[in-house]
Amino acid sequence: MSVITIERKVLEKNDELAAKNRELFKKNKIFTANLVSSPGSGKTSVLEKTLEHFKGKLHISIIEGDVQTNLDAERVSKYGVPVVQIVTNGSCHLEAKLVNDALSNFKLEGTDVLFIENVGNLVCPAAYDLGEDMKIVIASTTEGDDKPLKYPRMFLNASVLLINKIDLIPYLNCSIEVLRKNALQINPELEIFEVSCTTGEGIGKWCNWLENKVHKK
Amino acid sequence: MSVITIERKVLEKNDELAAKNRELFKKNKIFTANLVSSPGSGKTSVLEKTLEHFKGKLHISIIEGDVQTNLDAERVSKYGVPVVQIVTNGSCHLEAKLVNDALSNFKLEGTDVLFIENVGNLVCPAAYDLGEDMKIVIASTTEGDDKPLKYPRMFLNASVLLINKIDLIPYLNCSIEVLRKNALQINPELEIFEVSCTTGEGIGKWCNWLENKVHKK
Numbered sequence: 001m002s003v004i005t006i007e008r009k010v011l012e013k014n015d016e017l018a019a020k021n022r023e024l025f026k027k028n029k030i031f032t033a034n035l036v037s038s039p040g041s042g043k044t045s046v047l048e049k050t051l052e053h054f055k056g057k058l059h060i061s062i063i064e065g066d067v068q069t070n071l072d073a074e075r076v077s078k079y080g081v082p083v084v085q086i087v088t089n090g091s092c093h094l095e096a097k098l099v100n101d102a103l104s105n106f107k108l109e110g111t112d113v114l115f116i117e118n119v120g121n122l123v124c125p126a127a128y129d130l131g132e133d134m135k136i137v138i139a140s141t142t143e144g145d146d147k148p149l150k151y152p153r154m155f156l157n158a159s160v161l162l163i164n165k166i167d168l169i170p171y172l173n174c175s176i177e178v179l180r181k182n183a184l185q186i187n188p189e190l191e192i193f194e195v196s197c198t199t200g201e202g203i204g205k206w207c208n209w210l211e212n213k214v215h216k217k
Numbered sequence: 218m219s220v221i222t223i224e225r226k227v228l229e230k231n232d233e234l235a236a237k238n239r240e241l242f243k244k245n246k247i248f249t250a251n252l253v254s255s256p257g258s259g260k261t262s263v264l265e266k267t268l269e270h271f272k273g274k275l276h277i278s279i280i281e282g283d284v285q286t287n288l289d290a291e292r293v294s295k296y297g298v299p300v301v302q303i304v305t306n307g308s309c310h311l312e313a314k315l316v317n318d319a320l321s322n323f324k325l326e327g328t329d330v331l332f333i334e335n336v337g338n339l340v341c342p343a344a345y346d347l348g349e350d351m352k353i354v355i356a357s358t359t360e361g362d363d364k365p366l367k368y369p370r371m372f373l374n375a376s377v378l379l380i381n382k383i384d385l386i387p388y389l390n391c392s393i394e395v396l397r398k399n400a401l402q403i404n405p406e407l408e409i410f411e412v413s414c415t416t417g418e419g420i421g422k423w424c425n426w427l428e429n430k431v432h433k434k
Contacts, residue, residue, distance in 0.1 A: 040359065140359065
């Protein structure tokens, strides 16, 4: 039995479980977003800003995925939302089974949005469907404007690109215009928002878009 | 046959090939460093600064590893050094076999240093020995100071930590002191340098350390 056959079987099994998760989200009308990015691009910061914006308005639950520690779960739990931390113990991505296990800790009825913050990794999580409505990729301006070309699968599989840390642009050798162009070259369907979690710029626009998606679900 | 058995076999085979590479580097007295980090932490920028520093002094060769594109090879080739680009076509890390294949493109005799720039990924490349003398992990201040705790294996397996983008500290919610403390908590043996590829700060100190290592080989 070859490694490729094993990998295919792992992915097939994952897809089956992802379909079950998707069914569960559909039944409970939960809009589910799989947040993916490099380490330190600001997935947790975007979540914090989003939770702040929707406090008392939407019921948001969160699954945090990390190789180690529950630091991110601690950060978002301050906003009083239900949160479950998955520690992958060395594994480089979340899988549908881990998400399914985590779901038993939530009251799904009445939940409007579920954010799944994946392990910080711009490669491996692209291959794993978790049952989400969409992948949202965050790219920080500090990483440079060439990342969509170098890690194309993630940008191809995502529906939304959040360009984060736009407040740092004056100090960087990064062009938002080039970053946008490179991202759209890989995936012309990408919805793009520019945000800063430090100044709050662009967060309102992103949240309005999200609210619209939630109401359509 | 389980997935775990397959993975172990892949790693065993990799270790055998890594040992062959190591033998080759030893025979030719080449100091070899495996550069690892998140995407966009500045691996290529550190290489550029290092090449600039050693121009006409040391014979440096470079292997670039990327999921897609040869953008990084184009950048470093401007410094007139031998460079081979490995495109992994979706794979999230370099393996010893790929490095071994690339070596046939270099004249090893007379080479002082070989830098292997791994795929931007703070998880998977930690598990793969390429035959290098040491892994050098780059962490950018823009990623925050908690990364050693969240991605411990990479910091545990590295010998050197380059803290990059220190010029951006005034604009960030990141403490170099906390970053150092977290890194040393995971690996008390880490040699740590603070650098900025934008201002050049700290590059001299890092290069002096490297030159010393090369002369000892």
